Amino acid sequence: MNRPNFYASSGLDRVSHLRRDADWLAERLADPETRVQPVWRSQNFIARGAEPAAGWLPASALRRQIEAGATVALLGTQDGVAHFAVDLSAEEAPLELPGIADLGDFFDLRRVGPALRHAEGGMLAFARGILHWHSRHRFCGVCGSPTQSSEAGHQRRCSNPACNASHFPRTDPAVIMLVHRGDRCLLGRQPQFPPGMHSTLAGFVEPGESLEDAVAREVREETGIVVDEVRYHSSQPWPFPSSIMLGFHARAVTDEIVVDTNELERAAWYDRDWILAHPADDRFRLPRPDSIARRLVEDWLKGEVPV
Numbered sequence: 001m002n003r004p005n006f007y008a009s010s011g012l013d014r015v016s017h018l019r020r021d022a023d024w025l026a027e028r029l030a031d032p033e034t035r036v037q038p039v040w041r042s043q044n045f046i047a048r049g050a051e052p053a054a055g056w057l058p059a060s061a062l063r064r065q066i067e068a069g070a071t072v073a074l075l076g077t078q079d080g081v082a083h084f085a086v087d088l089s090a091e092e093a094p095l096e097l098p099g100i101a102d103l104g105d106f107f108d109l110r111r112v113g114p115a116l117r118h119a120e121g122g123m124l125a126f127a128r129g130i131l132h133w134h135s136r137h138r139f140c141g142v143c144g145s146p147t148q149s150s151e152a153g154h155q156r157r158c159s160n161p162a163c164n165a166s167h168f169p170r171t172d173p174a175v176i177m178l179v180h181r182g183d184r185c186l187l188g189r190q191p192q193f194p195p196g197m198h199s200t201l202a203g204f205v206e207p208g209e210s211l212e213d214a215v216a217r218e219v220r221e222e223t224g225i226v227v228d229e230v231r232y233h234s235s236q237p238w239p240f241p242s243s244i245m246l247g248f249h250a251r252a253v254t255d256e257i258v259v260d261t262n263e264l265e266r267a268a269w270y271d272r273d274w275i276l277a278h279p280a281d282d283r284f285r286l287p288r289p290d291s292i293a294r295r296l297v298e299d300w301l302k303g304e305v306p307v
């Protein structure tokens with residue numbers, strides 16, 4: 001359970017103490033060693049090549065866009081080299097920009113994620129997540145005035161001096177849980193899932209709720225099943241667009257499933273041996289390999305249940 005989930009542990013030092021150091025930031029953006037990751041309308045830049053890899057450019061390649069006010073966020077440093085994310089969403093045809101042309105393409109991270117190196121998956125998830133937050137917080141939630149990026153892209157400040165509210169990047173907590181009872185586990189299907197995919201239950205944490213409360217409530221609402229022991233397993237950044245998935249194993253104390261058809265197409269108990277013997281096909285398959293849902297199921301199949 002100590003193994004990090006995909007999209008976590010980017011290996012970057014987030015250097016939060018340097019985010020207010022304007023001189024250091026200006027030097028890094030002028031440094032030819034510095035690497036920038038362009039993000040366009042929530043799609044990450046992936047280098048062209050035999051294997052998918054994060055597309056990094058020198059800051060000089062996007063100088064004109066940065067000077068024109070494109071949102072820039074400091075991701076951190078690795079081996080002393082600064083890494084930034086730059087939002088090119090204002091461009092209609094970013095692949096035609098001189099600094100980018102022919103070097104790569106923009107992809108939804110979920111399409112290429114599992115093929116990336118683990119650390120790069122984490123860096124690109126960070127880049128996508130923080131720039132998405134900027135794009136959805138352009139106006140102050142207190143007074144409605146425009147906000148401006150500050151702290152190297154880790155804060156937005158209201159431009160109205162009478163308000164001056166600070167806004168910080170948001171991450172929305174969601175619980176995701178493998179419910180088990182003896183040698184069976186509870187899996188469900190949402191209508192929009194790929195054919196055959198069955199997954200663990202999940203839902204957002206509500207105000208005034210502990211994580212354990214949220215697990216029990218979501219399981220009861222979606223399937224009518226009552227759980228008692230709720231044990232934390234691990235977590236996963238899931239910036240699609242702005243969540244962190246908090247993974248649990250939960251022990252059921254009832255059997256009878258009553259599916260909430262507003263949430264799920266179906267839910268059922270599955271025997272461990274049946275899952276292990278069943279090849280992935282359009283009647284039954286487990287969730288995608290880069291998801292914590294898959295990890296929660298696979299660890300339970302192996303008997304690795306948190307106690």
Ligand SMILES: [Zn+2]
Nearest residue numbers: 140143158163
């Ligand atoms: Zn304001």
